Each structure stands twice: as structure tokens, then as C-alpha cells.
Amino acid sequence: MTAIAIVVFVAAYSLIATERIHKTKAALGGAALVLAAGVLDSGDAFFSHDTGVDWDVILLLFGMMVIVGVLRQTGAFEYTAIWAAKRAKGSPVRVMILLTLITAVASAFLDNVTTVLLIAPVTLLVCDRLDIRPAPFLIAEVLASNIGGAATLIGDPPNIIIGSRSGLTFNDFLVHMTPIVAIELVVFTLVLPILFRGSFNTTAERIADVMTLDEREAIRNPRLLAKCGVVLLAVFVGFVGHSWFHVDPAIVALLGAGVLVLISGTEPEDYLSGVEWETLLFFAGLFVMVGALVKTGVVETMARWAADATGGNALVAVMLILGVSALLSGIIDNIPYVATMSPLVADLAADIDNPVHSDALWWSLTLGSDFGGNLTAVGASANVVMLGIAAKAGAPISFWEFTRKGAIVTAITITVAAPYLWLRYFAFG
Template sequence: MSLLQWLFVLIVFVVAYYLIISGKFNRSTVAFAAGIIILLSKIIPDFDMKELGYLVDFNTISILIGMMIVVGTLRTTGFFEFIAVHVVRVSKGNVRALLIFFMVTIALFSAFLDNVTTILLFAPIIFLVADALEVSPRVFLLAGVLSANIGGTATLIGDPPNILIGSASGFGFMDFLRIDGPITLIALLITVIYLDRKVFKDYRSMGDKLQRLASMDPNKAIVSKPALYKSLAVFFGIIAGFLLHGLIGIEPSLVALAGAAAAMILNGKSFSSLSEDIEWDTIFFFMGLFVLAFALQEVGITSFISGLLGTLSGNRVVLFLTLYWLSAVMSGFIGAVPAVTFMIPVIQGMTANYGVPVEIWWVISISACLGGSFSIAGAAANMVGVGLIEKHSKESLKYGDFLRFSMPVTIMTLVAGTAYILLRFSL
């Protein structure tokens, strides 16, 4: 590749990421347009649209679409409202206990759903609680966002970066649960303790305002029990398929799509009726990033970076720490998904050419998922949560406001992740 092509791809990449970070344009539109510019420029030689599957990771796209459809069918049954009302009742008017329950519940749901969907499902309940307490929902929803990002770290399908890493590395659902699960629990515990002592303590005297919510009947939230049972059966069937995909020889992407088809047939749904439940912005964002990442690989930029990092391969501790914090910082400021999309070919080059152990995949998995909590731009759930707060309460939440809330927790969890990586893989 010529220097001109190298510079062209680098400029497209930098400009696209600047526009994504600045928030001046819709990030999915920017990423998709950047991908189209790359294709139109003929940087990828002899490219034909029939070869699009080589550029775009449809394993990742299929898992996302399949799970979004299944979650959409569950949403229509009232299942998530049922769970949320139960959480309110279990707290018995204790606001601090309620907020901790919310964090744990959101983290648990986020491990099996995508972060954005989890926030969208729990946001109305959080707003209901905040309105009952006559306070701003900012603290409550931001705590939920951090919990969603942490909970999503635990599994293959919980956070988009893990879906990307799973597809690139070949690691399965149980691999992520076994490796990322322990640090997820540690990070969640750190977050809960910190927020309870520094933030939630201010709400300890407001419990009497929750009595009306605590008296609600959660069973009234269920719209249709037959639909609920069928949707839950499909959902747990998908989870079983993820757990056993290595034994049955069926890829997780196909399991997710099969579950989506079953959910629609059993509940009489169509693609058009569930179209609003599919985060099309996320899908097209990924497609644009895949093309950008392929172009970076094609012109040799990722190979160059692999070579630089490969010089550290003789010292495992230094390599892991360098990659961990590089990935964390990139994820925090340009986004976890863009950072991982960029890092995947770098890691592939290092493992293929420099003998770097495959455990390095867990380094970027943990650092990207935890680091994504750092800023508004770090994860899609962050941007969605901020947008919901501003829409509901008509208050502006700036980049610095989010940073002040998230920074202490993110740094503490990243430090815990560093210790975990060193103890498990480097010593």
C-alpha cells in the first residue's frame, strides 16, 4: 500500500472518531458514512459487494439483532415491569436498599441482555421512583448505567465489546462467564459500596414517600401470561444454547436468530411490529466500524501497531499492563466498541506473529467493558442514559458532570481489574 492510501485511511479514521466523540452528528451515521467513503475510495482492492461478509462480522450483527427481537417480545408481556415492581416492594421503603437492589438487578439483567436495552427497560421505573421522592433522577439512572456496564462484562452477550471479542477469538459463553465473571462481581461490589457510602446515604430519610409504590401489585404489570411463559421459554432456551453451543456445534449467532424466529412465531409477532425494539443505530454503527477496521488492517496500520506492541512480548506483565490501560483509556474517551474494533486485528497480529498468549483477549475484554463507564462517549448505554435524563427532567447533563460521577468508580474498578489480570494471567 502507498503512503497516500495509508494517510487517507488514517484521516478518515481520525475525522470519523472526532465527529463521534464531539457528538455534533449521530455517531452511527458518521461511522456508516465513513465506511461508505472507504468503499467508494477503492482502498480495498478489487472489492465487490458480494464480498461484504468478509468485511462485516455478521456473527456479531446476528447476535445483536436476535437478542433485540427476543427482548422485544419479552417487553410486550410486561415482564420487566413485573420485576421492577418486585424490587420496589422488597426494599420496604428503604431508599438505600432500593437503589442497591436496582443496581444488582440491572447488573444481572445486563449480563444477559445488551446494556442499552437494560437501561431503556429500567429507566421508566427509576423515573417513577425519583418522581415519588421529588428528586432529580440523575444520580439514580447514572448508578444504573454504571451497573449495566459492569454487569455486561460478565458474559459473551452482555456488552457489545464482548460479542466482538467472542467472534474474533472463538471463546464461548462459558469462557466469558468463567474468566470475566469474578471481576464483574468484584467491580459491582466496589461500585455498590462506594455509591452507598458517598451518594445513597443522602436519601436515607425519604422512605415514607415510597409507600404508594411499595403497595403496587406486581401481577398487574403482566399483560399476557401465556405470552410471558412462551417468551421466557425461548429466552432460557437461547441461554442454554449459548452455554452448550460448543457441544451441539451451533454458533451463538445462529442460536440467537433461531430464538428470535421462535419468539415471533409463538407470539404472533412480525418484524415490523418489533422494528422499534431493534437498535438500528447500533447495527449500522457496527457495520461502519467493521469496514473502517478492515481498511486500517488492509493498509498496514494495525500491523504497524501490532509490531510496536509486539516488542513488549518478552515481558508479559509489561505487555498486559500496557495493553490493559491503553484499551481502557481508548474505551473511556472514544468508546468501548470503536476501541475494541480497532484493537481486534492488532491482537490477532500479536498472537499470530509474536507468540503472545491468547489470554491477552481477556485483557481487552475487561479493560474495555470497565473503561467504557468513564465518559459519556464510552458506551452506548451512557449516551442513552444521559439522553433519557435530559428528556425526562429537562436538565442538561454535560460531559464534565458525567465524568465527576463516574471517574472515581471507574478508576477503582479498573485498578481492581488490573490486580485480577496480574494475579490470574501474568504471575
């Protein structure tokens, strides 16, 4: 069974990476094979918290996609697109920097998937106005969302898992993660013009055309926009306070979507237009394939090898967890990876007497898994969602186009994170 799980995952991943067939077909085909081979049964695939489809992620995405579908009817995206382009004086480089910073900050307080769903339509409109290819901008934004999402407990789904396992609070994440995220964003912003050079060519006529636009004219339905604003604020409060309210983020998103559908009066074809069905099915298939690796012990074995290699040295353990997490999170998706690795980190932390050093293990797991999500196109939920939006908009991004940029950003962010961990928790801890 172990061999079947490995072969199916490697084959499906190869098909996704080479784009020989559509990623959703590859993921669903792989899921069908592990189910047909008996590696997983229906209980494992659909109802198990450890090996099954993560319905919290699926339903969180669905709820936020519905909200975005309603919000799209108001003209808010067009307003934001024109506002951003004008504040950047029509310069594509400044537009990219402005939108990525907005994305990163928003991802810290919403989850990064929600932020991507909100910012992608804006980006497509800006690029259309400037007559430039949107793919580099979309890639830059999703990379920024994974960096910015690391700053808080709710910014990235793996953080929620880590917070639950470790007992670390929202405020703990703010104190320990926000400083390094701020540093990473400064470095990322400096790298952007180099990383995406050649992507900023437009004409003076296009820039002049953008500068003459009035963003206020873009709002088509002020009343609906006000309703959306109230619901989004309530959803944000629900995300921030989910640990106090004891309501999971997925439930918050579904409640927000349901309330907005009821009060907006929009038709199903309108609010369902924002749902990326192929993306949701891709996630379902990927979760099942990774679940097969979890059930057969493959992921746990790899994680234990990494943990055993530390030899009881806390600093070695921190650096090894950081590096291994960055690599494996980029390959098998950071959500199932963190779910599997968290118990092992908890065991390691329990054996370390110095509480500062034991907490450093959790922060290395957080940084490695969040930043490692940028490594490949399937490393994080936000990546997959963004690629789905791009394909639906007629501006497809290939696996390798994303991964070439993501691998560079991952290497840079992990390189910056390593000395931060050493300095804060060992040299001066």
C-alpha cells in the same frame, strides 16, 4: 489511503463526541467517505471478516430487540420495575444498586447487550414512578453490564473472540474472570452513591405511591409471558452452549426471535417497536470506519508498538496490554480492537515458556477490553444501545455525560485489575 482513513475517523469521532450532528449521521457519513475514496470496496465493507460490518453483532442485536419488543407486550417490565422499587423500599440509591447488580449478574449469563435491552425499559418505568431522571440509572447499569459481562465467555462479544483465538473455555473464564469481576462489582457498588450523588432526590409521596402498587396487576398477558419465558430460556441455553452446538449467538437470537414472532401472534408494529434502527445503522457505519483503519494497518501498527515495547518481559507485557487495551477499546470499540489484537497476543503468548504467564496475556486483554469499553459512549456495544434507548424514550444521554462517568469507572476497574493480575499469575502463579 492511510491518511484518509485516519482523518475521516478522527473527524467523525470528533463530531460524535461534540454532538454537533447526530452520531448515526456522523458514522454513516464517515463510512460513505472511506468507501467513496476507495479505502474499502464493497467486499471489504460488507463481506470481509476482518474489515467489514460485523453482521454477527448487528443480527444478534436485531434478534434480541425483536424478542424484547414482544416481551414488552406482556407487562413483564412493569412487574419487574414495581418489584425492584418495592424491594428497595422506594429508596433511589437502593434501587440503583439493586438494578445494577441484577444487570451485572444477568450480563454474565446473557450477553451484556441483551441484558441492557431487557433492563432499560424496567429502569425507565421505575424512574417515572419515582419522578427522578433516568439517565444516571441507565449509565450505571450499562457500566455494570460491561463489568459483569467480563465474567464469562459469552458475557461480552470480545470474550467470544478471545475464547476462539486462545482456546480458553467457558469454564476457564469462570475460574479466572469471575473472582476479579466479583471484586470489581463490590468496589463499583461502593462508588455508585458518590459517582451519582445528586441523582436520588424524590418525595415521600412518590415513595409511598410506589409501595402501594401491586406488581401482579402489571401482567397483561400471562399466556404470552409464558411463551416468552420458554423462548428466552431456549435462547439462554443456546448462548451458553453455542460452542457445543456449533451455532453462533447471532443465529440463536434470530431463531429465538423468529419462533417467538410465530407463536406470539403479535403484529409487526408491536415486535418491531423495540428495534433501535438508528443504533444498528450507527454500528454499521462505525464498523466500516474502523475497518478502514484495520485495512490500512493503523490499528495493527498501534498494537505492535505496544507489543514491541514489552521487551520480552511477561509482566510488562501483561500490564501494557491491560492499559493499552483499556484506552484503545474505549476509543475504537472493543470488538474490532480485540479482533485485531488477538493474533498479536497469540504470537506473544507462543514465545513465553511459562503457561501461567502466557494465559495471563489473554486475561489482561480480556480485562482491558471489557472494562475499557466503559471509557466512552462508543467503547462497547451495550453503551451505544443504551444511549439509543434513552434517546428514543425522551431521556437523551450526551456523549460527555456518559464519558465523564465511564472514564472514572474505567480508571478504577483497571487500577483494581492490575494488582489482581500480578498477584494471581506472577506473585503466586
